[in-house]
Amino acid sequence: MVNCGKCDMTTFGGRMKALRLGLGESLRAFARRCGYDAAYLSRIERGLVAPPQDGGSYGNSLRRLLFGLGLRLREPAWQEMVDLAAVAAGRVPPDYENDASLVAKLPLLFAAGRKYSRKELLALAKKIRRSLT
Numbered sequence: 001m002v003n004c005g006k007c008d009m010t011t012f013g014g015r016m017k018a019l020r021l022g023l024g025e026s027l028r029a030f031a032r033r034c035g036y037d038a039a040y041l042s043r044i045e046r047g048l049v050a051p052p053q054d055g056g057s058y059g060n061s062l063r064r065l066l067f068g069l070g071l072r073l074r075e076p077a078w079q080e081m082v083d084l085a086a087v088a089a090g091r092v093p094p095d096y097e098n099d100a101s102l103v104a105k106l107p108l109l110f111a112a113g114r115k116y117s118r119k120e121l122l123a124l125a126k127k128i129r130r131s132l133t
Contacts, residue, residue: 010119012084013045019069020045034068050089083125087118093125 052061
């Protein structure tokens, strides 16, 4: 993965752009290869639209995009992108929402009224994931 300097690695779009650049592909070439409209992918990379959300954590459109980025099922980078896709759509990541005990505790996190940054929430998500494995 290439860190393009301007890529926000805490967002789906920023990470997607870094992975695409790491493959050495232009946005248009990547879009053609994966069967997407380049303008749509550009809006995802800039955070203007949420990435595909269909079919839960392994929906066909999201899967096609992640495979196009060179990611493989069940590897940590794949799951991170699935989580970032959910966060970009304002949803709890699928692997977390299926854990009833974890979801029951989420209101406690937000009850204090403190605003958390995206970076803080993603760091918390990583800690939670490590504690569940």
